Amino acid sequence: MAEHPDIARGDHLPKRRPDRKPLHPSWLPRQRRGITPQMIGRYPDYDVLASADSWDDATREVVLARLEKPGPLRFFGAAAEPTLRAFCDTVLAQDSEPRVPVAEFVDAKLADGRLDGFQYADMPDDRDTWRLVLTGLDEAARDTGVASFADAGSQVRQDIVGRFADATLSGGSWDRLNVSRAWSVVMRAALSAFYSHPWAWNEIGFGGPAYPRGFMRLGGAGVREPFETRGATAEDPVAMLNDGDTGTGGAHGRG
Numbered sequence: 001m002a003e004h005p006d007i008a009r010g011d012h013l014p015k016r017r018p019d020r021k022p023l024h025p026s027w028l029p030r031q032r033r034g035i036t037p038q039m040i041g042r043y044p045d046y047d048v049l050a051s052a053d054s055w056d057d058a059t060r061e062v063v064l065a066r067l068e069k070p071g072p073l074r075f076f077g078a079a080a081e082p083t084l085r086a087f088c089d090t091v092l093a094q095d096s097e098p099r100v101p102v103a104e105f106v107d108a109k110l111a112d113g114r115l116d117g118f119q120y121a122d123m124p125d126d127r128d129t130w131r132l133v134l135t136g137l138d139e140a141a142r143d144t145g146v147a148s149f150a151d152a153g154s155q156v157r158q159d160i161v162g163r164f165a166d167a168t169l170s171g172g173s174w175d176r177l178n179v180s181r182a183w184s185v186v187m188r189a190a191l192s193a194f195y196s197h198p199w200a201w202n203e204i205g206f207g208g209p210a211y212p213r214g215f216m217r218l219g220g221a222g223v224r225e226p227f228e229t230r231g232a233t234a235e236d237p238v239a240m241l242n243d244g245d246t247g248t249g250g251a252h253g254r255g
Contacts, residue, residue: 025093029232036203038096043205046229048198054213054227063209066197070104075111075127076134082150083134090157091187092194100200105193106130116188120181129177129185136173137164205231 005011005027014022028040034047052060076084081103088102089095109115110127123129137149140160146152149160163169167180194200201208207215207228217223224230 031202034202035098035199037092037094037098037100037199039098041203041205042231042233043202043229044232046202046205048201048206048208051208051213051227055209056212059209059211063198070101070108073104073107073111075107076130080131080134083137083148086150086152086157087134087137087161087186088190090154090161091190095154098199100194100197102190102193105196106189109189109193120178120185122178123181123185124177126185126189129182130189132173132177133164133182133186136169136177139172139174140164140169205229 005023010016012023012027014020017023025038025040028042029044031039031041032044034049052064055063073081073084084106085103088106089099092100092102094100094102110130115126119125124132134149137160140163141147141149141152141156144152144156144160146156149157152160160169164179165183167183169179195204198208200206205228207225215225217225
């Protein structure tokens with residue numbers, strides 16, 4: 001069941017919570033316009049696709065292609081697919097539909113060899129890093145008594161991912177990697193995939209491509225473009241933590 005924090009007191013902010021962990025995003029409003037991951041978000045009345053007619057043809061083609069139903073995986077085999085999906089869902093808190101198809105985006109990037117143009121000197125090729133990471137996640141899950149990372153419960157997955165982020169996993173496949181750098185490699189790919197999708201843009205109120213439309217209102221916080229909408233919450237988390245100021249203006253639509 002979703003928690004309903006007292007926003008005015010900052011109860012939703014991780015540093016204000018006893019466990020210092022973020023709330024599950026289900027406390028946010030249901031999306032009323034457009035689509036967001038899990039149909040929740042801070043901008044429930046915002047849909048970036050409403051501005052699609054203002055984009056040039058090339059931009060519109062690229063962005064709308066990301067909404068097409070993805071095909072089967074081409075890089076990862078059937079044995080690795082459940083772990084890949086479980087990992088992407090866990091690190092991005094996508095635990096119900098609709099989901100941004102991060103696993104498919106990552107798979108396509110690796111299958112097509114569209115890598116990042118650099119590689120850490122002490123790390124294998126990014127494609128090999130991904131394979132080792134998925135194998136290592138399964139190994140870590142088996143240490144807890146389950147068959148694979150995909151078979152583990154949500155808390156076990158989160159605990160393993162937390163140890164991965166802290167670079168404290170070791171043994172087996174992890175000994176073949178600089179674990180801290182491996183985290184950087186896979187999260188860079190997962191986050192890039194997630195935030196390239198219009199549903200994620202809706203979630204954070206991102207205005208989308210600005211060419212050739214441009215921006216006309218370049219004022220401070222609370223100044224919105226005609227295509228932007230007011231956020232569901234308007235607090236300034238930094239100010240709240242520093243001096244308790246909850247803020248009064250509407251949240252800015254470009255995140």
